[in-house]
Amino acid sequence: MQKISIDRIGEKLVRRLAGHTSRRGILSRLGLALAAAPVFPVLPVSRANAQGKPDRGDRARTHFTMNSQSKDDTKCDYWRYCGVDGNLCSCCGGGPHTCPAGAKASTTSWVGTCVNPDDNKTYLIAYRDCCGKPGCGQCHCDNQDRDTQLYVPQTNNDIIWCFGLDNMQYHCSTAALVGAVQ
């Protein structure tokens, strides 16, 4: 019961986060993002199968979105990578939401809102770094959709997102699907 309760709270926070990302900018409040970040790991993977909600119109039509694909997660134009900066874990022995062997998954992440070309809906993506090993060096991507500057850290992709680990050596980046944006 308690787990379900936490999950609901997390979902509510994340949906609020996503719903405000590109419309009002309220999300730039650091406190909210930091409060939401630790919740991402407890969201169930099945959330990835959530029914897509109506997309948010022209704001979603970025150059990346218009040219993204959903077949190959080892390519920079894979749709979930709209805001990724770094080496793709899919090219380093891991997967889009899996760290390579021996690496440690960060408990925090930056977030992106990307459009899935298969259903044309917008989804919240948690970019979580895998850490504790030298930089993977494979498949480096630097996509910029909704990338903000340092004073809005929750959507900044240059930060080493290895917070909470005993070592912050960057290895690669994952792109876990969190859920559809309302």
Added chain:
Amino acid sequence: MLKSAKIRVVAIAALVMAPGMASGQTNGIASPLQHVSPTGAVTIPQAEVPSVSTLDAVQPHWVFVNRGNGQDGTRIFDGDTGKMKGMVNMYGQDSFAFDPLGKNFYVAQTLWTKQDRGTRQDVLLAYDVTSLKLVSEIPIPGRMLIGNRTHNLVITADGKKALIYNMQPSSSVNVVDLEKRTFDSKIELPGCATMFTNRLNGFSALCSNGTLATVAMNGGKPVITRSAPFFNATEDPIFDTSVIDPKTGKLTLVSYSGLITPVELGAAPKIGASWSLQQAAFMRKGTYTAMDVNWMPGGRQPIAVHHATGRIYVLMHMGEYWSEYEPALEIWVLNGNTHKLIQRHALGGELKGKLINIAVSQDANPQVYASDGSGNTFVLDAQTMEKKQKMEDSGGGILYTVQP
């Protein structure tokens, strides 16, 4: 005993001399017999003593190229000759800053006792500007790990305090007393980053709610005040590599869409009216909306300002929103005082579509420096943008020029 000691001294002397003499025979140096003077006297090459160089006084035409492109260290190049002068030790996500007093180069560094494990250590390092030797190592309680930022380590105008931005993961500033060489205090600064020092030995920082926070540091508890919102931090962010004139506290901010906002820092910063780069060039104002292609500022360090003349140099590309890191197709030169375009320089050859960092020297005969992030740094004539020098394998990061 005495005899054996003498023998030992002679033996040691012979061993010390041996490498020098041997190198004279094997490293392409002519043998003594080849050094015959016109009078027939033989000149014997002298054994060389290993030595360590020192730097001259920092020159206006020196450019400091931050680490990057897989190359550690901040390399110092002479823009007049294109030759490397030396290197300041830097690794990973270390930050660099000049000393307003001209005595040190400062580096904020993070390392672990066992390289990729062990105990984390955050330190502020001071290197002597002449010997480049480490003169001070001050432990600090943490710092943010991010590369290529110009305002994460800054020094107050009087040279007495170092401000190191931290995020673990709440935002704060660690203050180091550079006179006592100790950590001084921590200033909580939620929602803000990118520090610009003012003439009052305090600083201002950009905030996520579109305001500028100003921190007064007058010995007591820091006092934080905030401006009214003047920019949109998520829809049209201001580049955090925007430029401050440390001598006057005049700040030149540039946003993703091409808005320039001048600010006079002080106890209560005066935020000037924003003006459009594109409108200065007789084009429609840049908008940050979908599929609206226009000339946009772009790169990791897209703007440089020559403070004495107010000339602004901007890396520009054709793009739409979220193309803020795209390399430049042109360099625009504008008068920051009149908001007029002076010239557009189309980039050709190896400069076209490559440049992501730009800086300018602050002397009366300025040079422009620009780099491609892939190891190449170029020296350009500030009037014509003609390429004067190319430094390969120079590092790929932010460019710094010394302030007058």
